Amino acid sequence: MNKPFITYTAQVEKLKNEKKLIIINIDFAIASLKNISYYGLISGYKHPFIDIHTRKYINNTCFEDIVTLYEFDEELRGLFFRYLCRIERKLRSSISYYFSQKHGERQEEYLNPANYSKVNKKGLIKLIKMLEKMANENTDHKYLIYQRNKYHNVPLWVIFNALTFGQISKMFEFLPQNMQALICQDFGNIKKNEMIKFLKVLTLYRNVCAHNERLFSYHTYIDIPDTLIHKKLDIPKNTSKYICGKNDLFCVVIAFRYLLPQTDFLIFKKQLVHILNRYEKKNSNLKLNKLYEYMGFPPNWKHITKFRKI
Structure with a gap:
């Protein structure tokens, strides 16, 4: 059943009377709901403050806490996004440099399946089709149109x-493999x-940051590999898997340790500190220790710079 529309004032009253959320400044609460939305603010960030059984707010939680x-x-997203973009920029530069060094500047080369690994033919065909469409048809980027019209070639x-x-x-x-x-x-x-x-994992986290989704408690459906950092930090295991630093925000910190x-x-x-x-x-x-649990940070996470990564 869909929830009916209610006004900002009614949203505040519901939070206060039904959910037992302490609201001291009603004007501030209404302004916040207008700027962020009920779904973006309350539905997105209420969980650490809610009793899962009664679905009411606990420990005298107030609107300002949320x-x-x-x-x-929001600050966290800004910080992580900045360094994700640095890795992305370096990856662009590195791939285009080594590929062009070997095959030259003609677009026919990066559209040639012979210049790639033959492991996943179906995936490779999909990649080349995307590159071909970008090089020959895309009209969203002026620099692509310029290269296409002037030189009849779009370098990698x-x-x-x-x-x-x-x-x-x-x-x-x-x-x-030799280029990798x-x-x-x-x-x-x-x-x-x-x-x-x-x-693969960083791509998912980059999308979360770019689309202003909740970051601190986000988990991916895939894991990063076990690393020496996991071992050195003495992260406990649940059977054979480390309990944190695999598909949570701390796994991004570990990836940064290796890639930055x-x-x-x-x-x-x-x-970050x-x-x-x-x-x-x-x-x-x-x-902070409870927030660490949501983020997948072990209590000794700051020691990450004490150890060699390889």
Whole structure:
């Protein structure tokens, strides 16, 4: 059954009277619901403050607690998105460099199935069709039209600017092993299979950040591989699987540790600690250790920079 439309004032009254949420400033509550929406704010961020049995708010939760969590998540998205984009940018550069170094600048080369691995023919055909359509038909990007009209050719390093993180990651998957190895060297010499899994997970998290979805408690349906970092942090296992750092937000932090330059990762970690500390000072109803559980962060996560990653 669909829920009926109710006004902002009625939404506030429902939260206050039915759900037992403390609302001190009604004007602030209405303004927040107008700016974010009930679904985006309450439905998205109420869960840590709700008793799952009574579905009422607990521990004297107030409206500001939910807004503070929303604003924390907004900051978190901004930080993670910035560094996801850095990895994406470097991946674009690395793939286009090594592919063009071997095959030249003609678009016929990246549209030629012979220049890729033969492992997944169906997936490769789909990739090439997408690249062909982008090179020959796309009208959304002026630089593609310019290259097409003036030179009758769109080099890989040009077309790459129009591809998504997911499309670029998929292209990496189809490259020959020797080319994959060169690209992996640019990212700290990680293994090819690790790189593929990292990129699949990071693509999903990038989409969450780009579409302003809830980040702090997001989990993917695929895992990153077990790493030395998992072992060094003594993360417990549930049977054979680590209980955190596999498909939660901490798995992104681990991926960053492997894929970002050391200086970039240290700056990222410092900024992340700052955001977490600021949230802890603002919110008394959701302690940092409980927030860590939602994010998949082990209590000793800050030690991640103490260990070698390989």
